[in-house]
Amino acid sequence: MGTNQNKQGKSFTRRDFLKGFGGGAIGVAVVPKILAQETASMETKKGKIPVYAKKQVTLTVNGEKYSLVVEPRETLLDVLRENLNLTGTKKTCNQGECGGCTVLLDGEPVYSCLYLAIRADGKDIRTVEGLAEKENLHPVQQAFIDTDAYQCGFCAPGFIMSTVGFLETHRNSPPMMNLDLEEIKKALSGNICRCGNYDHIYKAVSEAAKKMGRS
Amino acid sequence: MAKKEHWENTTDPHLLYTEEAQAETSTTQAAPTPEKKPDYKIIGKPTARIDGPKIVTGKAPFIDDIKLRGMLVGKILRSPHPHAEIVSIDLSKAKSLRGVKAVIGLDSEKAQYIGNRVAAVVAVDEQTAQQALKLIEVMYKPLPYVVSVEKSREEGAPQVHEAKPNVENIRDEKRGDVELGFKEADVVLERTYKTAIEIHHPAETHGSIAKWEGDQLIVWDSTQGIHSVRDGLARSLEIPAGHVTVIKRYMGGGFGSKLGLNAHTVIAAMLAKQTGKPVKIMLTRKENALCVGNRPTSLQTYRGGVKKDGTLVALTLTNYTTGGINRGDRCSEPLLDVYRCPNLHVKEYTVYTNLGGSRATRAPGHVQGTFGLEGFLDELANEIGMDPLELRKKNYTTKNRGDTGFPYSSKGLDKCYELGAETIGWHRRNKTPGEGQGKIRQGLGMASQIWWGAGVPGTLADVKLYPDGSVDVICGTQDIGCGTRTHMAVVTAEALGLEPNDITVKLGNSDYPYAPSSGGSQTTPSVAPAVRDASLKAVDHLKELAAKKFKVSAHDILYKDKNFTDRNNPENTIAFGELAKDLRRETVFHGERKGMPDGFAYNTFGAHFVEVEVDTETGQIKVLKVVAAHDSGQIINTKTAESQVIGGVTQGVSTALFEQRIVDATTGTLVNPNWRDYKIATSMDIPEIIPIFVDVDDPRINILGTKGLGEPPRIPIAAAIGNAVYNAIGVQVREIPMTPDKVLKALKPKEVSS
Numbered sequence: 001m002g003t004n005q006n007k008q009g010k011s012f013t014r015r016d017f018l019k020g021f022g023g024g025a026i027g028v029a030v031v032p033k034i035l036a037q038e039t040a041s042m043e044t045k046k047g048k049i050p051v052y053a054k055k056q057v058t059l060t061v062n063g064e065k066y067s068l069v070v071e072p073r074e075t076l077l078d079v080l081r082e083n084l085n086l087t088g089t090k091k092t093c094n095q096g097e098c099g100g101c102t103v104l105l106d107g108e109p110v111y112s113c114l115y116l117a118i119r120a121d122g123k124d125i126r127t128v129e130g131l132a133e134k135e136n137l138h139p140v141q142q143a144f145i146d147t148d149a150y151q152c153g154f155c156a157p158g159f160i161m162s163t164v165g166f167l168e169t170h171r172n173s174p175p176m177m178n179l180d181l182e183e184i185k186k187a188l189s190g191n192i193c194r195c196g197n198y199d200h201i202y203k204a205v206s207e208a209a210k211k212m213g214r215s
Numbered sequence: 216m217a218k219k220e221h222w223e224n225t226t227d228p229h230l231l232y233t234e235e236a237q238a239e240t241s242t243t244q245a246a247p248t249p250e251k252k253p254d255y256k257i258i259g260k261p262t263a264r265i266d267g268p269k270i271v272t273g274k275a276p277f278i279d280d281i282k283l284r285g286m287l288v289g290k291i292l293r294s295p296h297p298h299a300e301i302v303s304i305d306l307s308k309a310k311s312l313r314g315v316k317a318v319i320g321l322d323s324e325k326a327q328y329i330g331n332r333v334a335a336v337v338a339v340d341e342q343t344a345q346q347a348l349k350l351i352e353v354m355y356k357p358l359p360y361v362v363s364v365e366k367s368r369e370e371g372a373p374q375v376h377e378a379k380p381n382v383e384n385i386r387d388e389k390r391g392d393v394e395l396g397f398k399e400a401d402v403v404l405e406r407t408y409k410t411a412i413e414i415h416h417p418a419e420t421h422g423s424i425a426k427w428e429g430d431q432l433i434v435w436d437s438t439q440g441i442h443s444v445r446d447g448l449a450r451s452l453e454i455p456a457g458h459v460t461v462i463k464r465y466m467g468g469g470f471g472s473k474l475g476l477n478a479h480t481v482i483a484a485m486l487a488k489q490t491g492k493p494v495k496i497m498l499t500r501k502e503n504a505l506c507v508g509n510r511p512t513s514l515q516t517y518r519g520g521v522k523k524d525g526t527l528v529a530l531t532l533t534n535y536t537t538g539g540i541n542r543g544d545r546c547s548e549p550l551l552d553v554y555r556c557p558n559l560h561v562k563e564y565t566v567y568t569n570l571g572g573s574r575a576t577r578a579p580g581h582v583q584g585t586f587g588l589e590g591f592l593d594e595l596a597n598e599i600g601m602d603p604l605e606l607r608k609k610n611y612t613t614k615n616r617g618d619t620g621f622p623y624s625s626k627g628l629d630k631c632y633e634l635g636a637e638t639i640g641w642h643r644r645n646k647t648p649g650e651g652q653g654k655i656r657q658g659l660g661m662a663s664q665i666w667w668g669a670g671v672p673g674t675l676a677d678v679k680l681y682p683d684g685s686v687d688v689i690c691g692t693q694d695i696g697c698g699t700r701t702h703m704a705v706v707t708a709e710a711l712g713l714e715p716n717d718i719t720v721k722l723g724n725s726d727y728p729y730a731p732s733s734g735g736s737q738t739t740p741s742v743a744p745a746v747r748d749a750s751l752k753a754v755d756h757l758k759e760l761a762a763k764k765f766k767v768s769a770h771d772i773l774y775k776d777k778n779f780t781d782r783n784n785p786e787n788t789i790a791f792g793e794l795a796k797d798l799r800r801e802t803v804f805h806g807e808r809k810g811m812p813d814g815f816a817y818n819t820f821g822a823h824f825v826e827v828e829v830d831t832e833t834g835q836i837k838v839l840k841v842v843a844a845h846d847s848g849q850i851i852n853t854k855t856a857e858s859q860v861i862g863g864v865t866q867g868v869s870t871a872l873f874e875q876r877i878v879d880a881t882t883g884t885l886v887n888p889n890w891r892d893y894k895i896a897t898s899m900d901i902p903e904i905i906p907i908f909v910d911v912d913d914p915r916i917n918i919l920g921t922k923g924l925g926e927p928p929r930i931p932i933a934a935a936i937g938n939a940v941y942n943a944i945g946v947q948v949r950e951i952p953m954t955p956d957k958v959l960k961a962l963k964p965k966e967v968s969s
Contacts, residue, residue: 081279087280090419092467093890097890100418127273129274132272137268142271144267144270145271146263148854148857150270150696151858151859152465152468152696153266153467154277154465154468160271185898185899185901186898188897189898189899191897191898192418192895193418194417195696195862195866196861196864196869196901197858197862197865198865199901200858200861201898
């Protein structure tokens with residue numbers, strides 16, 4: 001569901017995401033380049049599999065630079081949650097189906113559960129913890145409270161990051177002051193709210209857009 | 216070893232819902248003195264959630280976010296067989312893996328379904344625990360199994376439970392004389408309705424952390440019932456209840472699947488005891504699909520007789536329901552209760568299969584039963600050429616059990632009909648179902664809702680005043696996303712003349728005063744009256760302090776705008792903060808949610824009106840608009856109440872159009888144990904939703920006149936969508952989810968005959 005083809009260049013849907021990151025693209029082309037040297041191999045029931053050495057990466061997270069040693073298998077989600085203790089980003093399905101782990105990577109929303117940490121080397125990452133400036137909430141965060149755009153709150157960080165990514169990259173196109181509802185729905189179609197509070201989430205996006213459009 | 220029979224107190228989904236809810240209505244406690252409905256300043260208005268800033272900044276701690284020093288990670292090995300004897304378990308290889316701290320067999324002799332727990336490991340991290348699971352060697356002896364309801368009903372089918380047959384009667388209820396009733400009928404109709412298995416799939420999977428401090432056990436749990444988990448743990452581990460504290464801070468949804476104690480919580484406690492370290496067990500998405508509940512199926516055959524003027528004269532229902540190894544849902548409650556029909560006979564049977572057991576799922580039985588009953592009523596209405604809404608009004612009741620029982624303490628269903636019909640524009644419907652032309656056809660439909668939701672007498676809450684003027688409200692309830700934290704603050708602030716954000720809310724700890732599990736739409740009508748009772752006592756006490764100060768009677772003290780004033784000498788006035796100093800020490804006021812008078816039925820009501828569009832070529836249904844009118848008594852916070860309705864409607868759209876657990880009929884393997892293949896409505900599928908709360912006083916139910924709202928918006932929506940589809944295309948799709956194939960199949964015979 002939620003699969004209307006997206007014609008507005010950059011807006012982000014679940015299907016686009018899966019197109020970009022699924023299949024063999026990473027496996028064949030990207031992985032060998034970014035992985036460290038194969039250091040050993042391990043026998044498993046399914047045959048021999050390579051074991052790669054840990055690798056040092058530099059991540060800029062919420063404006064702070066971190067130098068970390070990570071295993072090549074570790075996802076950005078696990079590194080954020082376990083190594084950096086940034087637990088605002090949630091593990092919900094852990095396989096790219098729900099958007100609960102959405103973070104911004106160089107300004108674009110990505111599912112951090114499907115994004116290997118080593119691949120994020122040198123990138124700029126923003127999480128839900130990095131939006132507010134001290135006590136001042138980001139307009140999207142404030143709008144989520146004002147419109148009661150969550151219930152249990154577990155999916156809220158993911159929705160908020162998708163919204164921030166959507167609104168910040170679309171500052172003037174389409175005009176923020178009168179975003180079309182269909183446009184908002186498409187932008188959020190990569191996130192699942194199991195409590196089903198979408199109707200209030202649309203309102204939050206629309207209100208935040210108005211505030212951000214004015215600034 | 217923990218006592219196995221107590222590991223999961225969720226085997227009977229109805230215990231926590233229907234029977235407890237029914238028991239509430241027959242309390243013998245004295246009636247509360249009805250409070251004249253005051254002119255509330257905060258109650259019934261929109262209030263932003265007080266935990267908003269924590270949630271939107273990612274600081275609210277859910278289970279997997281809690282990190283304790285030295286904490287280990289536990290994992291559970293589960294059966295790959297739908298039915299097998301566990302001949303032996305060899306734990307030695309797993310135990311010798313580096314990083315593994317303990318491995319235990321789980322005292323099971325038999326696996327009854329794929330996903331049945333067999334053994335557990337605890338290790339320094341998840342990766343190691345996962346690896347250790349693969350090193351446990353289990354010898355299974357596969358046994359005959361049955362995973363289809365049809366086959367389970369056949370003679371000679373493999374028996375699921377040793378102690379009971381595969382098919383059990385779970386309800387046989389009669390009133391009047393059905394055969395006589397059918398003789399009076401102008402039209403008699405028989406139709407069968409079917410509903411699929413849904414999985415709760417809360418966003419946060421089930422998870423617990425257990426930590427021992429000497430003989431005291433502390434458990435952090437993602438739960439809907441801290442007290443029931445506390446009691447269950449004490450029973451399982453054979454320790455005094457007072458040695459267990461269960462804490463729920465934030466939890467990512469439950470919808471019934473987190474009502475009682477879970478096996479993994481007991482296992483975490485056992486592993487924590489064995490290793491002397493805190494242990495966390497988080498279930499995976501797949502485990503959530505397999506092992507922690509689902510909504511039972513139904514196969515409902517209705518036979519009904521109606522007179523030409525719309526009078527219902529006879530109704531029968533035969534229902535077969537399955538909840539895997541657990542009991543299915545009784546689905547006949549709406550049929551037995553909400554409409555007048557003198558002659559009625561209900562027979563319901565549960566069918567056991569070798570599949571994961573059911574648990575209460577947001578409005579258990581009512582969602583399925585309402586889909587069948589309300590769909591059938593529309594078919595009857597069509598047979599006699601009557602407006603379906605008129606048929607419902609014709610058989611309207613003011614007493615329960617089809618107008619044969621107790622009078623409803625309050626019933627605003629008529630107002631829901633009126634406002635709902637007006638808002639959707641009911642006159643726009645097709646006067647004859649399917650009379651529209653063209654590829655895309657529009658239709659309107661509606662359905663009624665009944666549920667319990669009176670709340671539980673005996674619920675306790677404390678209000679604590681400090682000499683510095685600060686205020687706590689304390690209750691052993693839990694906020695599962697409905698906004699209970701905020702409701703407690705709203706009710707306290709209202710009575711004390713403060714703002715919700717002035718109040719410190721303490722909940723989610725089983726050491727706090729008793730409140731029931733958050734299920735059955737009972738949290739707000741249990742907790743809010745108890746909080747109001749405590750708050751009013753606190754105000755009375757402050758008035759007495761002021762009276763003492765001014766040397767007058769407490770009756771002469773007025774409290775307004777945070778000032779206590781002698782009404783006869785207005786210059787004698789003191790601010791709340793100043794007066795609080797006279798408390799000298801913290802002072803606690805105990806509040807209780809009192810009983811309800813006997814001789815009345817306490818229920819919530821509602822009606823949904825839906826507009827749909829059906830593509831007759833592709834079979835695709837698009838829900839355009841939903842008007843959801845509800846009588847839930849006094850609303851505490853309209854903001855969170857609207858969310859509750861929007862969420863219930865959205866989940867109902869998902870039920871009606873998409874959700875179904877799919878099991879391979881040969882092997883019993885669950886083929887969609889994730890969120891991609893198990894389809895859930897997302898943003899592109901959501902209609903315009905208009906919540907309406909009708910204003911109905913209930914002077915008896917509790918001192919606030921408030922009723923529950925958790926399940927009500929979940930109940931009529933699928934039926935109303937079905938009826939709108941019927942109105943659009945002229946054939947009833949009698950099965951949910953109404954996927955395009957079923958719509959096309961339903962359309963086919965019609966196209967042929969026309």
